[in-house]
Amino acid sequence: MSSPTPQRATIHFPPTYPTLTNPSLILFGTIESSSTENWATHLSTSLLDLPIQILSPRRDDWDASWVESPAFAPFHEEVEWEMFHPAHVGLIVICFKAGSLCPVSLLELGMYAALHAGKTVVCCEEGFWKRGNVEMVCAQFGVVCVGTVGELEVVVRGRMEALSGKREEGK
Numbered sequence: 001m002s003s004p005t006p007q008r009a010t011i012h013f014p015p016t017y018p019t020l021t022n023p024s025l026i027l028f029g030t031i032e033s034s035s036t037e038n039w040a041t042h043l044s045t046s047l048l049d050l051p052i053q054i055l056s057p058r059r060d061d062w063d064a065s066w067v068e069s070p071a072f073a074p075f076h077e078e079v080e081w082e083m084f085h086p087a088h089v090g091l092i093v094i095c096f097k098a099g100s101l102c103p104v105s106l107l108e109l110g111m112y113a114a115l116h117a118g119k120t121v122v123c124c125e126e127g128f129w130k131r132g133n134v135e136m137v138c139a140q141f142g143v144v145c146v147g148t149v150g151e152l153e154v155v156v157r158g159r160m161e162a163l164s165g166k167r168e169e170g171k
Contacts, residue, residue, distance in 0.1 A: 008048065008049055008050060008051045008052075009044070009047050009048045009049070009050055009051070009052045009053070009054055010022075010052075010053050010054070011044055011053075011054045011055075011056060012053060012054070012055050012056070013055075013056055013057075013058065013059065014057060014059055014077065014078055014081040014082075015077050015078075015081060017081070017084070018053060018055070020053055020088055020089065021053075022051050022052050022053050022164065023050075023051070023052045023053070023090045023091075023160055023163035023164045024052060024053040024054070024055060024088075024089040024090055024091070025052065025053075025054055025055065025089055025090060025091035025092070025093055025156065025160065026054075026055040026056075026057070026085050026086055026089045026091075026092055026093065027040045027043070027044070027054065027055070027056050027057070027058075027093050027095075028057065028082075028092065028093065028094045028095075028105050028108045028109075028112075029093075029094045029095035029096055029097070029102060029105045029123075030095055030096060030097035030100040030102050030105070031058065031102070032097070032100075039095050039097060039123075039149045039152075040056055040058065040095070042149065042153075043093070043095075043149065043152065043153055043156060044056065046153050046157070047156065047157060047160060050157070050160050050161065050164055051164050052160050052163075052164060055085050055089060057078065057081065057082050059078060061074075062078070082108075086112055086115075086116060087115075087116070089119075090119060090159075090160075090163045091119050091120075091121065091156065091159050091160065091163070092112050092116055092119055092120040092121070093120075093121055093122075093123075093152070093156055094108060094109050094112070094120065094121075094122045094123070095122070095123040095124075095149065095152060096122070096123065096124040096125065096128040096130075096131070096134055097125055097128065098125040098126060098127030098128050099127060099128075100128065101129060106130060106133070106134070109122065109134060109137055109138075110137060113137050113138065113140070113141040113143050114141060117141040117142050117143050118142075120141075120143045120144075121143065121144045121145075121146075121152065121155050121156060121159065122134065122138055122143055122144065122145045122146070123145075123146050123147070123148065123149055123151065123152035124138075124145055124146075124147065125147060125148065125149075126147060
């Protein structure tokens with residue numbers, strides 16, 4: 001009988017600015033309300049066995065009362081958190097799900113493809129409204145772009161294993 005795999009990954013949410021002592025990644029992209037279809041939760045859960053830190057900008061306290069203005073303190077804090085961490089993590093993950101719009105994530109893709117191409121990976125599903133644009137930006141900057149969350153999971157796991165040294169140890 002096998003024993004359960006111990007959880008080694010740590011997941012951080014805003015407004016916390018964690019000290020990054022392990023290989024780390026940040027998640028951007030489609031925000032889904034359903035926990036059963038939530039790509040970010042699925043991906044994070046699939047990586048819990050690795051000695052990594054996952055940063056998720058998702059906030060349970062975000063609601064319709066938030067004003068998207070730099071003058072609104074909670075919004076300002078959130079955007080500052082999201083802009084600070086990509087320079088400090090080992091991997092930037094962006095997912096564009098079919099049927100979603102996520103225009104801010106398109107902006108983030110442009111920024112991080114240009115600034116951090118070597119550590120950015122993208123999933124863009126068939127049916128995403130600007131898939132052609134995403135594919136062209138990724139091609140222009142040499143960013144890995146896959147078409148399914150399953151493929152994204154394989155790429156992200158491989159990158160995080162390499163960053164954590166797990167592959168070199170033969171585990």
